[in-house]
Amino acid sequence: MLDIADDLNRWVEEGRDFAVATVVSVGGSAPRGPGAALAVDAGGTVIGSVSGGCVEAAVYDLCLQSLQDGEATVERFGYSDEDAFAVGLTCGGVIEVLVTPVTAAAPDRAVFAAALSAAGRxxxxxxxxxxxxxxxxxxxxxxxxxxxxxxxxxxxxxxxxxxxxxxxxxxxxxxxxxxxxxxxxxxxxxxxxxxxxxxxxxxxxxxxPPRMIVFGAVDFAAALVRAGKFLGYHVTVCDARPVFATPARFPEADDIVVEWPHRYLRSTATDSRTVLCVLTHDAKFDVPLLAAALRLPVAFVGAMGSRRTHEDRNRRLREEGVTEDELAALHSPIGLDLGARTPEETALSIAAEIVAARQGGTGLPLTGSRTPIHHDVPGDTRQGGEHRGPVPEGASHA
Structure with missing residues (x-):
């Protein structure tokens, strides 16, 4: 239920009674994972989703019933061979849903309210x-x-x-x-x-939210900021040139920092969920920045540039003492091979590679593929894996 904390917190503040259905376990190919939630208030208003539409109507009814009798319940939904259009997941998965009433009479309402308020903040x-x-x-x-x-x-x-x-x-x-x-x-x-x-x-x-730090206040960065925000990152833009690193150029960025990139990286907080995207493709910025970035325990480090720029940059990084193992963690040229040309297409290819690295995806089309649609990555917290997909010429600019 914390994934819809903002809306539920508003309902609490308005004094509404509601019931929340939360996915508690998943088997097979299910649209949403544990923690996904759908809530219904006493007036029948609904927010959230537990299945992307497969069983929403049945879960809606369960919430109304829970509001009426004040009882929590667990319901299992799975595929029905006899009738694929009956209540169930036609994708072949199985989910269990916990339905909990949160009413004025519920003894635990204050605890739920505190959790929703904290998550909302x-x-x-x-x-x-x-x-x-x-x-x-x-x-x-x-x-x-x-x-x-x-x-x-x-x-x-x-x-x-x-x-x-x-x-x-x-x-x-x-x-x-x-x-x-x-x-x-x-x-x-x-x-x-x-x-x-x-x-x-x-x-x-x-x-x-995890951090995405975009180095280089270029047109591609503006599109990547929007993509990063869409993916739920706290996005920072850093560039040493004050004329380019401005709020007017990056209105959707959470932070704009005017500083030499490698100096900022050494002074700011990063963790295992942090994504670093280097779009400067200028050796005087890239080399000291990447030498520092590749030694940090972050989720993803990617750098823009043509293949010629990539080879020259790797040579310079080796001269700076960066090891082959450290270089292997660099996603360069950054992005998946989508044939991207425009800044928006390039941002999409970069965002796609970040998601693939985080979830263990191949970056290949699902059509004709035998790989699982929903990858199970134990402990996924937006951490990057070792996958390095194909790289786009469209995202490579010297």
Whole structure:
């Protein structure tokens, strides 16, 4: 439910009663993963999605029923061989959905409200809920803050409805998932719950958006900023030339920095989700910047340039002491081979390579392919993989 926190937080502030359906587990080829949510208020207004349309009508009815009886429930949806048009996922997948009422009478409304408010403000927060176990525990929320931050009860607020030992165990597991920026599940054995049976808990993690830093205030950068924002990144544009690095040229950028790129990179915060896109294709900027970037534990480092520029840049980087292993992590020329020509097409090819690297995709057409449509990348938190797809001539400019 944290993926629609902004809208749900507004409903809370307006005093609306609503029910939330959250995907808690997925099998096979399903359109959306754990944490995807659909919510319905008492007036029948709906927001979000759990399946891209396959089972939305049935889930809508479940939410209305949950609002009426005040009970949480879990429902399983899968493909029906007898009738592909019956309620089910015709794509062949299976999903389980937890439906939870959040009403004025619900004892946990304040915990849900706190979680939605924190997620809406962009703070790191995890929300844990039981979806397999005793009926009285279903949907009960535990709000978990990152380690080192103080909540209402140390590092968590609320209860899963069982023994305090269950809450402590769930809080510890949730903090680990939150630290990795992951939404996932874990099982607490019967002995750990003290409530007579094992339970399975979904943890939704909401973390601040990952960073995309675009070096080079060029026309291609303006298009890439828009693509980065569309993908959910916090986008920074950095260039040493103040006449080019201006808000007027990059109105959609979150930050604009006038500084030598390598100096800025050494002074700013990056992490394992950060994407670095070097569009300057000028050796005096590229070489010191990439020498620093390729030694950072970031998700993706890509550089624009023709193949001739790429070879010359690699030679210069080797002279600066960059190793072959470090060079192997460089996506250059940046982007997938889409035949891109315009800045917008080039930005699309770059964004596509970033997504492919993050998700472990091949970058090849799905038509005729036998690879999975939905790649399962354990622990995906917008981290880049080792995949390096084909590179576009259209994204290569000397």
């Amino acid at each position: 962009g703070e790191a927060v995890a929300l844990a809920r039981v979806f397999k176990g005793p009926a009285e525990l279903l949907g009960r929320p535990l709000l978990v803050a990152p380690e080192g931050e103080e909540g209402a009860a140390g590092t968590y607020e609320g209860t899963l409805g069982g023994h305090p030992e269950l809450d402590r165990t769930a809080a510890g597991e949730s903090r680990a998932l939150l630290a990795a920026g992951r939404t996932g599940e874990f099982v607490v054995s019967e002995s750990g719950t003290r409530c007579g049976s094992a339970v399975t808990v979904l943890v939704e993690s909401s973390v601040p």
